[in-house]
Amino acid sequence: MSADVAERIVQGPVRARLARVADVHQIVDDFAHADLSQTEVLFTSWGCPPVTAEVLARAPRLRAIVHAAGSVKHHVTDAVWQRGIAVSSAASANAEPVAEFTLAAILFANKRVFDIARAYRDLRANADWDARYPGFGNYRRTIGVVGASRIGRRVIELLRPFDFEVLVSDPYLHEDLGARKVDLDELVAASDVVSLHAPDLPETRHMIDARRLAAMRDGATLINTARAALIDQDALTAELLTGRLFAVLDHTEPEFLPTHSPLYELPNVLVTPHIAGSLGGELARMADLALDELSRYARGLPFAHGIEPTTLSRSA
Structure with missing residues (x-):
């Protein structure tokens, strides 16, 4: 996610809970210089760059993307679906x-x-x-x-x-x-x-x-x-x-x-300047849902808010 989004979302209780469920390596803004060789899950939000075939080639262990925001269209590419990577979104939050x-x-x-x-x-x-x-x-x-x-x-x-x-x-x-x-x-x-x-x-x-x-x-x-x-x-x-x-x-x-x-x-x-969606204290609701999904993944359970590629053609 972008640095400013990370500063707003991954803070305090969210950061502590994230650390309890996963070994966390923070990637900000882009994947260009990131070591993805051990990455199993991407925890994403607004500002995440596209997860392309080139990115996936550097992430052989990647199994899931948990998005702490709404639409995944901006960063989940066809290559993600082709590899069978599970995707979850906090769109309902x-x-x-x-x-x-x-x-x-x-x-x-x-x-x-x-x-x-x-x-x-x-x-x-x-x-x-x-x-x-x-x-x-x-x-x-x-x-x-x-x-x-x-x-x-x-x-x-x-x-x-x-x-x-x-x-x-x-x-x-x-x-x-x-x-x-x-x-x-x-x-x-x-x-x-x-x-x-x-x-x-x-x-x-x-x-x-x-x-x-x-x-x-x-x-x-x-x-x-x-x-x-x-x-x-x-x-x-x-x-x-x-x-x-x-x-x-x-x-x-x-x-x-x-x-x-x-x-x-x-x-x-x-x-109004695009304020209806999650802002301020409401960001925590998305983070909490995404952390719930990450916890489910860690326990071997399917996502409760998983995204199916067949529905993307008619979703936001």
Whole structure:
């Protein structure tokens, strides 16, 4: 993993627990000068370089990769799968803060919290908020979840205690998640909030395009805690400039918007700098899950959160 990630993740209790279960040799940033001849498991996180065939040739004893973060696509290459190396990911641990962020965004969006807070700040006085935001609130609203991913499924679970109708759209979903399955066009047209949780794949690029944005209800909110490529951002910006829709965007193209972007100033937009996922104290949840997996491996048990190469083509 990168040096800054190692400093944040492999510290205190994590370092002590890691040392109890394994003989640890730290590799930071790249494999170029690392002695991998005795390495049996790679304990990785963000910033891990690709584990290529050349790297594997120098690691004849490598049997597993335990990833203390989400997606493994950035560093687990075809050569890893071809050699039969077991791979585990802490994606389910990273899903939790994203789902929590999404739930908060949904509740605040329907309650018009950001808009009322801004108006209250400008007015410095009370106002008839019902008149300004007719029908605002969370009772009997329709929430559309796009993508039955780990995060999408967790969002659906978190929504159960509320008085919502929950819709879900995912072409690979064949089970009952307690939400009504519909196609994407029906979902965007029927939802008060559309929340994106699909992977970035060629077939999902700009799935939320000008046509689907135009089909959304007046006053609806689009939440993106997934990937920026899912949205045609130019089309979204044009729609947001009209004031008809609202948006909560934790991902944008580029990842950090240029200073002149109108999205910073629009009153109907909340832009955050990719903070929905694990940060701060939440990193420990991923580390703990990865250490649990490493402990299972040390005891000869299969991973509880193993990754199958056949599922990568439709995952984040």
